[in-house]
Amino acid sequence: MPALSPFVSTRYQSLFTHLESTPLRHWLDRMPDQINQAFNDRRHGDWPAWEQVLEQLPALAADQVHLDADCIGVSGSHCDQAALKSLLLQLHPWRKGPYHIHGLQIDTEWRSDWKWQRLAPHIGSLKRQRILDVGCGNGFHLWCMLGAGAELAIGVDPTLLSVVQFLAIKHFMGNWPAYLLPLGVEDIPAGLRAFDTVFSMGVLYHRRSPLDHLLELRNLLKPDGQLVLETLVVDGSAGYSLLPPDRYARMRNVWFIPTCLTLEAWLSRCGFKRIRCVDRTPTRTTEQRSTEWMRFESLAACLDPDNPQQTVEKLPAPVRAIFLAESP
Numbered sequence: 001m002p003a004l005s006p007f008v009s010t011r012y013q014s015l016f017t018h019l020e021s022t023p024l025r026h027w028l029d030r031m032p033d034q035i036n037q038a039f040n041d042r043r044h045g046d047w048p049a050w051e052q053v054l055e056q057l058p059a060l061a062a063d064q065v066h067l068d069a070d071c072i073g074v075s076g077s078h079c080d081q082a083a084l085k086s087l088l089l090q091l092h093p094w095r096k097g098p099y100h101i102h103g104l105q106i107d108t109e110w111r112s113d114w115k116w117q118r119l120a121p122h123i124g125s126l127k128r129q130r131i132l133d134v135g136c137g138n139g140f141h142l143w144c145m146l147g148a149g150a151e152l153a154i155g156v157d158p159t160l161l162s163v164v165q166f167l168a169i170k171h172f173m174g175n176w177p178a179y180l181l182p183l184g185v186e187d188i189p190a191g192l193r194a195f196d197t198v199f200s201m202g203v204l205y206h207r208r209s210p211l212d213h214l215l216e217l218r219n220l221l222k223p224d225g226q227l228v229l230e231t232l233v234v235d236g237s238a239g240y241s242l243l244p245p246d247r248y249a250r251m252r253n254v255w256f257i258p259t260c261l262t263l264e265a266w267l268s269r270c271g272f273k274r275i276r277c278v279d280r281t282p283t284r285t286t287e288q289r290s291t292e293w294m295r296f297e298s299l300a301a302c303l304d305p306d307n308p309q310q311t312v313e314k315l316p317a318p319v320r321a322i323f324l325a326e327s328p
């Protein structure tokens with residue numbers, strides 16, 4: 001195995017040490033190398049600028065770390081907020097959040113706290129759990145999981161800018177057991193069966209083969225582990241799912257959007273038990289919108305201006321459901 005870069009060992013060595021005494025140690029034979037390689041291979045032209053942002057983040061003492069979904073962040077130091085803001089804005093676009101860093105509010109495209117508030121009453125305690133969040137974006141929900149008592153929260157997301165944003169937030173939060181690996185779900189050793197809870201939120205409709213994704217998730221969970229699945233759904237009967245002919249809400253990579261009944265059947269065919277839909281909420285332009293921290297077009301520009309019940313492609317406007325299930 002090639003030597004770990006200082007960038008990786010500084011940020012991930014504590015994870016490797018933690019995993020040695022857990023069932024996740026079986027991943028350790030390849031994880032360090034995977035992370036090392038991903039930070040080399042997935043770099044693009046902006047990497048030097050992002051790395052510089054991370055290097056320039058000020059060291060600020062954290063009197064209080066906030067892990068409640070309605071306020072994820074840190075407080076206690078006076079800092080030059082304008083300077084911090086212009087530094088962190090170099091990591092634009094900030095999609096998931098919001099974060100509160102020593103008085104600076106990072107007002108992201110999504111109100112990710114609202115998603116957490118919809119699911120939190122249903123998932124039970126996460127105390128002492130090891131958790132995986134597949135496609136976790138910049139890791140907003142990893143902090144919520146720690147706030148709910150998790151012992152370890154690991155996220156995977158192949159988008160390097162999201163990982164850099166996470167590392168910037170973690171710089172201020174301190175040494176908590178939350179880690180975001182720059183990997184895809186397919187990079188996790190199949191059949192690990194080691195996580196107490198696995199989250200997959202906003203990922204299923206991006207997968208060309210949704211049943212394979214559900215099987216992948218099942219095989220990462222320990223027996224009787226909990227799946228938290230959040231995805232787009234459409235109205236309709238059992239068996240139906242929408243396959244957009246081309247784009248959906250301007251997104252290129254949307255494949256299957258099932259009805260709730262269809263998704264229940266998919267989960268059941270994949271062996272999940274105790275399947276239940278605990279929430280179904282239309283996505284509003286108050287929850288996903290352009291802000292100073294995400295200056296590109298957002299949901300409003302993806303809806304039909306004459307009929308916001310449908311997208312610009314004349315397909316049903318986004319509605320998201322949260323399903324819980326247990327692995328066999």
Ligand SMILES: C[S@@+](CC[C@H](N)C(=O)[O-])C[C@H]1O[C@@H](n2cnc3c(N)ncnc32)[C@H](O)[C@@H]1O
Nearest residue numbers: 134135136137156157158159184185201202203
């Ligand atoms: C719609 S976002 C959802 C983010 C977050 N889970 C949430 O609910 O707010 C989907 C995420 O999945 C990530 N993703 C795409 N392909 C993936 C893969 N193969 N494995 C893991 N994550 C992936 C994307 O980079 C993106 O951050």
